[in-house]
Amino acid sequence: MITLSFTSATTYEICPLRYKFIYIDGLREKPTHYTTFGDVLHKCMLFFYSGTNPPTLEDLIKYYDDMWSDEGYDDERIKEYYYETGKKILTKYHEVHSKNYVKPLAMEKDFCVEYYDVKIVGRIDRISPLGKDVVEIVDYKTSMTKLEYNPNYSEQLILYQVGAEEGLGYRVGRLTIYHLPTLKAYSTGRVGDDIVNKYLRKLLSISHSIRMEEFRPSYGNHCKYCQFTDLCPMFSHMRDESEQGLTIRKIVDEVGELSKRKREIEERIRSLKAKIEEYAKSSGAERFYGEKYIMIREVVKRAEYDHEALMKILKPLGLWERVLRVDPKLVDEILVNADSALRDSIMKARKVKEVVKYVPREIKGEK
């Protein structure tokens, strides 16, 4: 059974190879100052809500000092900035939330839910009573960047709702992302079953790909924050100083230049042909003379059908199946919403053909 959390599933979605490094090979990432800072503030929230009454501000700040960690800070000024900001955040949080303090039902609560062949796990920051038999799920965010969160589309909250209801036996009434640096809460009501099921099916699809050992690297902006570039084939050629490696560098540039010229030439041909066509339409000519070349205007007819109309005509005649072709994109759409049994049967009929493409792109400040 594959175990997935929101973080591991998202990691797989963004880059399957990074998922493999962390969750299969067991490689550890060094803490960054973002993760260390987030960790400290989460501990402080746990402390703030640990009693029947809130702690005094002095106790909260003392706890913050005790929990403070320098790990991941490379720059003294950044460390100082984060440390002072953390104090300000907690002071404001204390001021606002001591007044309406309600002891939560649980903090940092682990859950585990089995969904077909996936074990879904997670840890909910806070579960608070909301009304009769209903709870609020709160997830704390500590990013210093001013972000606008949309709780309606938060897959993390969807997963927490599943965990709280299926794993812990609560009934969720409200889901909240609480951004600590701005003290802003982004809330939504309980997520509908259709959205929950769609996300769960996505997890099934991810678990299937993991089982199939699909761990291709996926290059993107996220690579800037990845700590495994030394192991990643997306970056291995950059470090290859062998003769063959250096030759490939020249070849890459040549292919890039040729492809650029090809695009320019194709664009030029398109615009010149448009001029000929304009002339053809106004003059009625069908054959065109240069000094070295001659061109004939050929009209190729390609049929396109109205899908619905054609289906109505051919279905009663029993001919519809004969004109249908399997569109892999449509099958993938069906897979997302298919139940486990249907998924398995479709997947058995699936063969993945690899098509290798090389797409040159100009380097603009990135490596």
Ligand code: SF4
């Ligand atoms: S460097 Fe990028 S492509 Fe390579 S493993 Fe990390 S995230 Fe994936």
